[in-house]
Amino acid sequence: xxxxxxxxxxxxxxxxxxxxxxxxxxxxxxxxxxxxxxxxxxxxxxxxxxxxxxxxxxxxxxxxxxxxxxxxxxxxxxxxxxxxxxxxxxxxxxxxxxxxxxxxxxxxxxxxxxxxxxxxxxxxxxxxxxxxxxxxxxxxxxxxxxxxxxxxxxxxxxxxxxxxxxxxxxxxxxxxxxxxxxxxxxxxxxxxxxxxxxxxxxxxxxxxxxxxxxxxxxxxxxxxxxxxxxxxxxxxxxxxxxxxxxxxxxxxxxxxxxxxxxxxxxxxxxxxxxxxxxxxxxxxxxxxxxxxxxxxxxxxxxxxxxxxxxxxxxxxxxxxxxxxxxxxxxxxxxxxxxxxxxxxxxxxxxxxxxxxxxxxxxxxxxxxxxxxxxxxxxxxxxxxxxxxxxxxxxxxxxxxxxxxxxxxxxxxxxxxxxxxxxxxxxxxxxxxxxxxxxxxxxxxxxxxxxxxxxxxxxxxxxxxxxxxxxxxxxxxxxxxxxxxxxxxxxxxxxxxxxxx
Numbered sequence: 001x002x003x004x005x006x007x008x009x010x011x012x013x014x015x016x017x018x019x020x021x022x023x024x025x026x027x028x029x030x031x032x033x034x035x036x037x038x039x040x041x042x043x044x045x046x047x048x049x050x051x052x053x054x055x056x057x058x059x060x061x062x063x064x065x066x067x068x069x070x071x072x073x074x075x076x077x078x079x080x081x082x083x084x085x086x087x088x089x090x091x092x093x094x095x096x097x098x099x100x101x102x103x104x105x106x107x108x109x110x111x112x113x114x115x116x117x118x119x120x121x122x123x124x125x126x127x128x129x130x131x132x133x134x135x136x137x138x139x140x141x142x143x144x145x146x147x148x149x150x151x152x153x154x155x156x157x158x159x160x161x162x163x164x165x166x167x168x169x170x171x172x173x174x175x176x177x178x179x180x181x182x183x184x185x186x187x188x189x190x191x192x193x194x195x196x197x198x199x200x201x202x203x204x205x206x207x208x209x210x211x212x213x214x215x216x217x218x219x220x221x222x223x224x225x226x227x228x229x230x231x232x233x234x235x236x237x238x239x240x241x242x243x244x245x246x247x248x249x250x251x252x253x254x255x256x257x258x259x260x261x262x263x264x265x266x267x268x269x270x271x272x273x274x275x276x277x278x279x280x281x282x283x284x285x286x287x288x289x290x291x292x293x294x295x296x297x298x299x300x301x302x303x304x305x306x307x308x309x310x311x312x313x314x315x316x317x318x319x320x321x322x323x324x325x326x327x328x329x330x331x332x333x334x335x336x337x338x339x340x341x342x343x344x345x346x347x348x349x350x351x352x353x354x355x356x357x358x359x360x361x362x363x364x365x366x367x368x369x370x371x372x373x374x375x376x377x378x379x380x381x382x383x384x385x386x387x388x389x390x391x392x393x394x395x396x397x398x399x400x401x402x403x404x405x406x407x408x409x410x411x412x413x414x415x416x417x418x419x420x421x422x423x424x425x426x427x428x429x430x431x432x433x434x435x436x437x438x439x440x441x442x443x444x445x446x447x448x449x450x451x452x453x454x455x456x457x458x459x460x461x462x463x464x465x466x467x468x469x470x471x472x473x474x475x476x477x478x479x480x481x482x483x484x485x486x487x488x489x490x491x492x493x494x495x496x497x498x499x500x
Contacts, residue, residue: 037063037277039495040297040305042285043313045073046481047470049271050102050488051311051495056276058496063305064275065283065297067440070265071272073313074441075481077263078348081430083379083386084263085348088435088444089481092258093233096478098485099267100258106270109261116378117257124364124374126154127419132361145199156366158204159191163227166194172228175221176457176476186450187223188215207368209394212342212447222448229479259379264481284440287323288312290465308499309466311491315473316460317341317442324467331459339452339460339473341443343397343436345405347390347412352426354385359422363388370415372396387430390416397436405432445480446473461490468494 037060041052044066052062070076074088091113092099103110126133128143138144139151146158153161169180183190191201205215211226212218260267272279287298288310295310312319316339327333356363363376363385373391378384390412392400400408409429417424435444448457461474470491475483 035061037061037305037307038499039063039309039311040065040295040307041311041313042288042297043073043471044068044071044268044272044279045313045471046075046102046268046271046484047472047488047491048073048311048313049268049275050485051313051470051492052277053271053274054488054492055495058492058500060496060500062275062277063307064277064279065285065299065305066279066281067284069281071279072265072268074435074444075264075268076433077265078431079263079265081348081387082350083377085377085379085387085389085430086259086264087346087348087431087433089264090259092256092481094256095229095232096256096258096482098478098489099481102267102271102485103260106267106274108267108270110256110258111261112256112258113378114255114257116383118255122362122364124366125361127365127367127369127371128155130369130419132419145197145203147195147200153204154366155203155207155368158200160227162191162194162196162204163223166190167224167227169224172224172231173477175225175228176453178454180221180224181454183220183224184451184454185220186216187212187218187220189450190220191215203368206394208366208373208391208396209342211445212340212449213394213398217340217447217449219448219450219453221453225448226479232478285314285322287325288467289325290467292465295466309468309495311468311470311495313469313471313487315341315441315443315446315471317446318440324464326465328464328467329459329462331456332462332464335452335456335460338449340447340449341436341441342445342447343394343401343434344444345392345397345400345408345434345436346432347392347409347429348431349388349390349413349416350428350430351385351388351423352428355420355422355426359420361420365419367419369419370396370400371412371419374416388427397434401434401437405434405437408432461487463494463498466498468498 039055039060039062041048041062041064044064048064052064055062076087077084078087100110126135126138133141135154138154144151146153150158168183187205188201201215211222284300285297286300289296294308296304296306297310298304316336320337365374371390372393375389376385377387377389379386403411409432413427416427435441461469468491470487472480472483475486478486
């Protein structure tokens with residue numbers, strides 16, 4: 001088994017070319033604008049773009065700085081892989097009102113995959129210690145660690161059942177309220193208090209973890225926030241659910257599992273076209289200086305920019321490496337330095353043939369090993385599986401990242417062929433990406449660790465003189481792409497109140 005250079009895609013050249021071709025010339029190349037902007041926005045992800053557009057619509061001159069050579073941030077479509085699967089920002093659901101409105105505003109059609117998914121769902125194969133375990137055999141399997149009343153639960157459903165039964169408060173929309181500080185404990189401590197042992201938690205929560213690295217570094221309040229957001233979108237197929245399966249039964253006609261036609265990155269590309277001011281690529285920010293009346297930004301290439309205010313959409317995992325002068329207030333500075341982020345590494349495999357028809361198992365898999373979760377993607381125009389996404393999360397992502405993406409891809413394909421002999425020689429690598437190793441992300445979505453919600457949740461998004469903050473990590477009512485838009489609404493009002 002070998003991987004050719006063409007097959008190995010870390011940062012897709014085709015993606016970069018597609019983005020550059022889709023943007024006007026003034027957006028695809030670093031240009032030098034005339035005059036000083038009113039506001040500098042750092043980061044051309046959804047929150048940065050929406051903030052910049054909103055400020056421009058209200059009469060301000062905006063300069064947008066982006067360290068990458070593309071727009072989208074953690075919205076990243078592999079345009080050269082069949083079905084253009086998503087490396088980040090997979091789907092939107094019923095409660096993604098801002099995302100739905102953005103599609104309409106910027107002229108990007110939303111395609112609902114729910115009817116196709118419900119018509120063709122075949123579940124996922126369970127693999128424990130390298131052994132295929134038919135789900136009907138799981139309740140009596142010797143490696144099932146759950147107590148008698150829970151043995152019928154698949155590993156991916158156990159912790160969800162525990163949270164549903166034992167979550168100690170129901171006011172989940174106000175998960176960050178100080179009155180719930182007593183629950184700002186680790187998920188591990190909470191589950192053990194409900195009778196779970198380490199074996200149950202390791203398989204039922206830590207394996208293919210949805211939030212954090214292990215149960216020890218996720219606050220129960222963070223879990224409550226995540227569970228509430230899923231409940232708001234109940235009935236939809238959760239793209240980020242621990243099991244990758246359905247979140248509940250229902251009529252597909254009432255469910256939205258939405259993607260933007262052509263790839264989710266088409267939304268930020270369309271948004272970038274609406275900008276009036278300059279969008280400069282390759283501008284990695286090294287320092288930000290602020291006063292009560294203005295701000296300046298210095299990039300690693302030596303360029304400097306000044307404005308009345310700066311809006312920073314950088315995740316705290318990268319902002320902590322930027323020199324801030326003066327330092328923010330102690331709690332906010334601590335949040336910047338300490339807020340957690342989940343490590344996620346993806347490998348996108350293109351099957352030459354539908355090998356799952358040979359071994360009679362679903363194309364999707366849930367494993368407790370190196371492969372983590374394997375999700376069959378059906379993003380094309382037909383019902384056929386276009387690619388297989390291998391999701392390595394938490395400790396699995398940290399393990400595979402030690403080898404680098406190219407050697408990691410070889411290991412992933414070898415392990416895949418070991419578990420599914422029918423796949424031997426039939427898998428090509430279309431793309432791979434480590435969010436933890438991405439210098440502009442250093443992790444995927446933000447995670448509040450035990451004690452962090454109580455300590456600095458309210459300080460995270462506080463303006464620091466003329467430095468303002470947005471991004472999904474600052475949202476309080478929604479997550480992911482929707483959270484990015486939520487944060488843009490807030491920060492635009494803050495900036496307009498300060499400088500307009």
